Amino acid sequence: xxxxxxxxxxxxxxxxxxxxxxxxxxxxxxxxxxxxxxxxxxxxxxxxxxxxxxxxxxxxxxxxxxxxxxxxxxxxxxxxxxxxxxxxxxxxxxxxxxxxxxxxxxxxxxxxxxxxxxxxxxxxxxxxxxxxxxxxxxxxxxxxxxxxxxxxxxxxxxxxxxxxxxxxxxxxxxxxxxxxxxxxxxxxxxxxxxxxxxxxxx
Numbered sequence: 001x002x003x004x005x006x007x008x009x010x011x012x013x014x015x016x017x018x019x020x021x022x023x024x025x026x027x028x029x030x031x032x033x034x035x036x037x038x039x040x041x042x043x044x045x046x047x048x049x050x051x052x053x054x055x056x057x058x059x060x061x062x063x064x065x066x067x068x069x070x071x072x073x074x075x076x077x078x079x080x081x082x083x084x085x086x087x088x089x090x091x092x093x094x095x096x097x098x099x100x101x102x103x104x105x106x107x108x109x110x111x112x113x114x115x116x117x118x119x120x121x122x123x124x125x126x127x128x129x130x131x132x133x134x135x136x137x138x139x140x141x142x143x144x145x146x147x148x149x150x151x152x153x154x155x156x157x158x159x160x161x162x163x164x165x166x167x168x169x170x171x172x173x174x175x176x177x178x179x180x181x182x183x184x185x186x187x188x189x190x191x192x193x194x195x196x197x198x199x200x201x202x
Contacts, residue, residue, distance in 0.1 A: 012057045018032055029044070062099070062123050083194065095165060136154055
């Protein structure tokens with residue numbers, strides 16, 4: 001007999017596919033249960049409704065991606081190398097095909113279901129910016145860079161590294177950038193940023 005955690009994982013996989021193909025509004029809980037191979041009674045026992053399932057699915061996917069994002073500050077690398085690694089981790093999350101597909105769906109459905117957008121922001125966008133702000137705060141404390149508002153700067157940096165390719169994919173139907181393109185963009189963004197705020201050595 002499957003555990004609830006195993007069943008949830010199967011439901012999440014089925015829901016991601018169904019939401020991406022049919023959209024949130026057009027996907028019924030009955031269809032989700034059928035795709036997952038469970039009864040609607042079991043689905044409702046695990047999730048009180050479709051909105052709760054969507055939020056849990058996004059949180060689960062983003063949690064797994066964020067757990068792989070290592071933004072630990074270390075003395076073993078110089079700040080430019082560290083910043084590139086941090087920005088690359090954020091770009092990998094923001095430009096992950098599944099995350100972009102979820103964002104596209106959230107945008108399509110947000111007028112009718114505003115809570116979807118709020119939950120996606122809370123579980124993904126906001127948490128990524130918070131992780132980067134934490135990394136920046138350590139660099140400020142070590143007097144490697146000078147910033148007045150690390151939270152604002154974290155949002156700016158993520159926007160600089162990921163927003164344009166994300167918008168091109170969502171609105172323009174362009175392919176997501178290759179790994180090589182992402183790394184080149186990260187190098188450019190890191191250099192632009194550090195040229196503006198690096199603390200000059202005495």
